[in-house]
Amino acid sequence: MLNRIEEWIDLTNERFSSQRKICTLFARQFAGFYSEEFLADSYFVIVDSIPKPDFPELREAGLGDFLDMEIQGITYKNTYYILPTFAQDLRLHFHELVHVAQWKTLGAPGFLQRYIAEVQSVGYKDAPLEKLAYAFDHHFSQGGQKVDVPSYVENKI
Numbered sequence: 145m146l147n148r149i150e151e152w153i154d155l156t157n158e159r160f161s162s163q164r165k166i167c168t169l170f171a172r173q174f175a176g177f178y179s180e181e182f183l184a185d186s187y188f189v190i191v192d193s194i195p196k197p198d199f200p201e202l203r204e205a206g207l208g209d210f211l212d213m214e215i216q217g218i219t220y221k222n223t224y225y226i227l228p229t230f231a232q233d234l235r236l237h238f239h240e241l242v243h244v245a246q247w248k249t250l251g252a253p254g255f256l257q258r259y260i261a262e263v264q265s266v267g268y269k270d271a272p273l274e275k276l277a278y279a280f281d282h283h284f285s286q287g288g289q290k291v292d293v294p295s296y297v298e299n300k301i
């Protein structure tokens with residue numbers, strides 16, 4: 145199933161590749177948190193509805209609530225998708241970039257496996273991969289101390 149999801153992700157990222165924007169747009173705002181190099185390989189797409197792999201197997205695996213949940217953004221590998229109302233929401237961009245770092249550190253099968261297992265066992269809100277992203281976007285929104293997020297993720301994951 146993970147392979148099928150990854151294929152779907154690659155197709156989705158490809159389908160939106162002409163609309164994606166590069167995250168170096170936030171180089172100034174995110175300086176000290178995300179390097180230019182990291183941002184230069186991270187992208188976002190503004191979409192009216194968040195694309196999700198609505199596979200029956202995922203519903204059978206107990207992820208129906210997650211698939212039906214209304215979310216503001218989602219990250220697939222180095223690309224995240226956000227709704228137009230959040231296009232200017234730096235905190236959400238920051239949050240999704242934590243997930244880009246997690247995808248990079250864990251690799252696609254690793255991220256998917258872990259994310260799905262976490263949502264299955266403790267639910268979306270308490271999933272450690274989410275909790276870290278929320279903790280970091282909060283830290284950023286409070287004007288917290290600079291910390292290189294991708295390095296932190298790499299060391300602590």
Ligand SMILES: [Zn+2]
Nearest residue numbers: 239243274277
């Ligand atoms: Zn998240």
